[in-house]
Amino acid sequence: MREAVLESLRSVNDPELHRDLVSLGMIERIDVAQLEHAAGSAITVKVNLTTPACPLKATIERDVRAAVLGVPGVETVSVEFGAQVRMPATPPLPGVKNVLLIGSGKGGVGKSSVAVNIACALAQSGAAVGLMDADVYGPSVAHMLGQGSAKLVGNAERKMVPLEAHGIRFISMANLSPAGQALVWRGPMLHSAIQQFLKDAAWGNLDYLIVDLPPGTGDVQLSLTQSVQVTGAVIVTTPQDVALIDAARAIDMFRKASVPVLGIIENMSYFVAPDTGIVYDLFGRGGAAKLGNYPLLGEVPLDTDVRRDADEGTPAVISHPDAAASKALRQIAENLAGRVSVQTLAELPMAQLV
């Protein structure tokens, strides 16, 4: 019976990876139990997803159930899920499976807010997540996580120990330099700071290390793409033309550095009036589509909760999980995790999948 069930699962494709669950090594266990009062068997299938934030869990469950119910003699099916983010062919750092860059063309489009919320949403789903604030000139991650005045310390191996908040580990220049003081650094100093944040920090084991870049196309971006094997970059933009022009430059920079652009996030996409429910497209919702053929990971509405929660140090996906913006941000985190799986598995030789 177990063999017949396994065979039936060869017909179920992961909808994003376009390969069947068996050859992807996603079937962790098949249990067969004989039912007492029925002729057939009760089957339990455990599917090991490629990310705990899988956006297509419901589809996979439905398809597994249908395939297994089609096997003669099967009476009931229950589907269990586990998840393990796959180690890519070339891990970017020891213990770190993916480095994801969050960039923008313009400042103030909400890149840090999006990065912080995505990091928290991925951690909420069960992933091990780190957040590195590479926006050295305007570090806001620590403040958005309620840790603006915390100080970074070293461990016995003289490695920087990331701070922790809301289930993620993070490092920000704000936790090294005195508050309110401007950083006046040239390229080489920035390069060595970025190296230290990446390589002289005790990140531990991470599924995703998210990097909040400074806006634009400068030294930090260059330094990062040259220092580690990056899984991909995400561009945050607002929908109006002036933001899109700069976003296109950022995309071009990643293309030239051979960093895959995993998708675009349109922030401040629209506004829903809380009293009337009327939707206002303040900046021209849908503008991000003009950036070309890149997946749109999602649209985040302008929402007071996002701003207020960032100022108060608890990201919206945690303090207001039911707000429309939080739902959009969670969906974006899942879509991004899905894109990362596609990217990693496309590069892994078939033999390493099972």
Ligand SMILES: Nc1ncnc2c1ncn2[C@@H]1O[C@H](COP(=O)(O)OP(=O)(O)OP(=O)(O)O)[C@@H](O)[C@H]1O
């Ligand atoms: N969807 C949103 N709704 C309401 N406010 C938002 C939203 N996204 C961001 N904001 C607010 O907009 C301001 C700018 O956001 P943020 O600092 O994340 O932008 P940024 O692109 O990282 O800026 P910079 O690159 O200049 O540091 C913040 O006050 C933030 O709380």
